[in-house]
Amino acid sequence: MREGVQPVGRLVCELHDIIDLDNESAIAAALFRRVVGSTAPVVVVDVHSSLMTSNGLRVLLRLRALLLERGRVLWVVARQPMVRRVFRACRLDRTLRVVATPAAVRDHCPGPHCSDVHHLVRAAPPRRARRRLRDAVSRAQDGGGTR
Structure with missing residues (x-):
């Protein structure tokens, strides 16, 4: 980036994805890679999952710290009421900018920051989940016996 631009x-x-112990490092790495590779002054993490774990909160707080060091802003869109409740219960709605819809970010942050660049951040399913899925598929193909 050129100076002054x-x-x-x-x-x-x-x-x-729901961020848990199995995928925390993969999701954090993918998220941080996207953010560091961008020059956008505003970063929005749009949480579609219905559950927010302590691992997810930790990733978002680390991301906020990284962005603050660089003079950038983090917004969190928590679409599910239960996820917003977790932020309120932990009082992180005072630390993070948490809103219910992407439109709320545009309302709070108008002006030259109105064009969005979207990225989907996903982690590969954990090894155990892939194994369980593979086993369930093979059981279904073999006639559907239970465990």
């Missing part, structure tokens, strides 16, 4: 736009990272 203002970056335009918001980087929107869609997060569909």
Whole structure:
């Protein structure tokens, strides 16, 4: 980026997976790679999952710290009421900018940051989940016996 040039736009990272011990490092790495590779002054993490774990909160707080060091802003779109409740219960709605819809980000952050660049952040299913899925498929093909 050239000095004096203002970056335009918001980087929107869609997060569909529930972040847990099995996939935390993979999702954090993918998310941080997207954010570091972008010059957008506003980063929006759009959480589509219905559950927010302590691992997910930790990833978002680490991302916020990284962005603050670089003079950038993090917004979290928590689409599910239960996820927003987790942020409120932990009082992280005071630390993170948490809204219910992407439109709310545009309402709070108008102006030259109105164009969005979307990225889907996904982790590969954990090894155990892939194994369980493979076993379930093979059981279904063999006639559907139970365990």
